Amino acid sequence: MSTPPASAAEAAVEIDGLVMRYGDKVAVDGLSLRVERGTITAVLGPNGAGKTTTLETCEGFRKAQAGTVRVLGLDPHRQRQQLLPRIGVMLQAGGAWSGVRAEEMLRHIAALHAHPLPIEPLVERLGLGECGRTPYRRLSGGQQQRLGLAMAVVGRPELCFVDEPTAGMDPAARRTTWELLEELRADGVTIVLTTHYMDEAERLADLVHVIDHGRLIASGSPFELTRSRGSATIRLVVTDPFPPEAPASLQRTLGPTAEVRPLNEQSLLISGDADATTLAKVSAWCEEHNVLPESLTLGQNTLEDVFLQLTGRGLGA
Amino acid sequence: MSQGTFTPAPGAAPLHRQVRAQAAMETKLLLRNGEQLLLAVVIPVLALVGGTLAARRLDLDLAHEPVDVLTPGVLALAVMSTAFTSLAIATGFERRYGLLKRLGASPLPRIGLLLGKVLALLLVQLLQAVVICAVALGLGWRPGGGVLGAVVAVLAALLGTCTFAGLGLALAGALRAEATLAAANLIYLLLMMGGGIVLPRDTYGAAEGPLQLLPSAALGDALRTALWDGRADAVAFLVLLVWAVLGAGLASRLFKWE
Structure with a gap:
């Protein structure tokens, strides 16, 4: 050859x-x-x-x-x-x-x-x-x-x-x-x-x-x-659509070490300082704002989360 | 599968082997397709047998025996069915199903694809000619024109193949696969009935003159003149040549690989 x-x-x-x-x-x-x-x-x-x-x-x-x-x-x-x-x-x-x-x-x-x-x-x-x-x-x-x-x-x-x-x-x-x-x-x-x-x-x-x-x-x-962008994320899914000012309000509650990103009308993703303390703060915020969580989960960052953080939107199918 | 199964060993097969594989595959698929076979063999044979028997019964006043009139025309029809209709339809669907793109990513070069297609066309046409000539001889066909006539007829068929293949590829390039299917069949039917291909132009009355400009009539004329008198019909060859140039130009402009 x-x-x-x-x-x-x-x-x-x-x-x-x-x-x-x-x-x-x-x-x-x-x-x-x-x-x-x-x-x-x-x-x-x-x-x-x-x-x-x-x-x-x-x-x-x-x-x-x-x-x-x-x-x-x-x-x-x-x-x-x-x-x-x-x-x-x-x-x-x-x-x-x-x-x-x-x-x-x-x-x-x-x-x-x-x-x-x-x-x-x-x-x-x-x-x-x-x-x-x-x-x-x-x-x-x-x-x-x-x-x-x-x-x-x-x-x-x-x-x-x-x-x-x-x-x-x-x-x-x-x-x-x-x-x-x-x-x-x-x-x-x-x-x-x-x-x-x-x-x-x-x-x-x-x-x-x-x-x-x-x-x-x-x-x-x-x-x-x-791993490069914080090892974990918190995902919040709610039963009714968020009021428009909700992500900003949650962001203020959590402070600058966490980052809140809306995924769609009924779910958002929190990265950065995503730990048990943050989880508790999110829970309290929900109660205070009359938001009913359908699920609130703390999990390892996936590539999907990374993608979301990089682009501000999901991959879609 | 064990370790080492996929160890790279890349390389293209020799061109002649690729072309042979391509031609064999295209021929096989063409002959397997019922509609194509109907178009390639059944319709021409029916036209030949039906036309001959009907003309005998009606005792038409033709210049030649009915079977001698019809056989060259039916051979012309067979060339058109394969080179134009079958090729256009097949090419439309090859593009639709990504086959052309798939082959474009294989070691098969374009020239190999083209040679494979041409070889497949000629193989199918050879088969058609054998069947049609056998049936015609059975009906009492006596080809005039001798060896020279046969040679001229083969040349006319080859030129006709180029002409109709170009037009077929142009059609497949211009339309979607389904539209190509419909249009190629419709054009085939119209030309078979009114295109001066199966029956000589002098049976069309006043249309005799204008008809000679059609590629279908030109191919029919060329084959009839060859197989009756052993002559080349210069006008018919010229008309075919013009359409061949037109078809090739259109095909190369309109043809798309994907």
Whole structure:
């Protein structure tokens, strides 16, 4: 093979100042990030944050409008034909003939590669056998997702881009998918994963890049991200919508060491000094203001809370 | 699966193997699809058999035997059904289901995809020609024009394939998958009935002249002239060529991968 041996220091993906626009809408706004080889790296962000656009630029579908993108040391747009055999791609949706059977489609993608994985174990592993002779268009969303994942790994790539891999999967299939991604990493495959599921990023990722409005707003391991902003949060959910001045009033009660953020009309999140004392103060405030708590919980910070603190809004589904 | 199962071993299969896989898959899916098969084989054969028997019974005053009149026209119809209707519909749904994008992320280069598609089209057309010619011979077809006629007919069919494939891809590029399905079938039906493809233009009365500008009539004329007299119909070839250029231009402007 003519590929030069990759130096250990060379990143799997290196994005520097990427800008992508659709018309006058900016999808990616000066994004810079790095993906180290042999890791699972999650790109986390709400819908419309620019995740898919970024991935599709790395896959060479789109040309970087500004900034540079290197994937396995190659320019994904100019050197696409060199890059494609070395990467695996799982599209967010679709990716087969409407009338094709799952196993047939997988065999076809395998036939385009030089040293594909054996088909049967992969079919069994991802439960694609159950698809039988059903044409692609009549497979369930979860089955289509699993086929998409199988197609991404069958060519034995060095680097896999998986776009929202478990969207629409049942819990068992999600677990299978996670285990598969972990095995890929153990065998030296680099995985770049986009998701808006926090538990997915927490479970799998060595490194999380949080993106919002096309910009990188935080990077770190799930542990670093959840610990760097105070270790706990208090969540207050009430039965009737808050009066409009409630968050400000609660903030005054708690003082500047805690931070109150409304989540919606009936719930809010308190971070910073989130401990038993604060919990008691919140409880007292509720009583004083005739607010009836439905739940008041003190818990560990999750990535979701971190995201909320960073962006001021939830990830949504 | 054990440790080391997924150890990277990337690489593209040789291009000829990719093209073969692509052509085999496209042919298989085309032949598996009932509607496409109806369009590709059943309708042309019905037109041939039904038309021949009806013309014999009605004792129409044609310049040639009914089966000699109809066979070139039905061959032309078969070319149009595969290169235009089937291709347009298949391409529409390939885009709709993300297949084109999926292949765009695989090692298969564009030229490989194109070669695979062309090969699949030609394979299906070969199959159609074998079936139609066998039925026609059974009905007493005696192709005129000899070897030269056959060569000219094959050239006309190839040019017609280019023409209709370009128009089909342009249609699939311009419309959504469902709209492509409807439009491609409708255009096929209209051209089959009134497009001078199955029946010679002189059976259309006053429309004989204007009809020759249609690609359907041009392909029919070219095949009839070849298989009757062993000649190339220059006007028909020219008309097909103009439509081929137009179709290719439109297709490359309108075609979208996703």
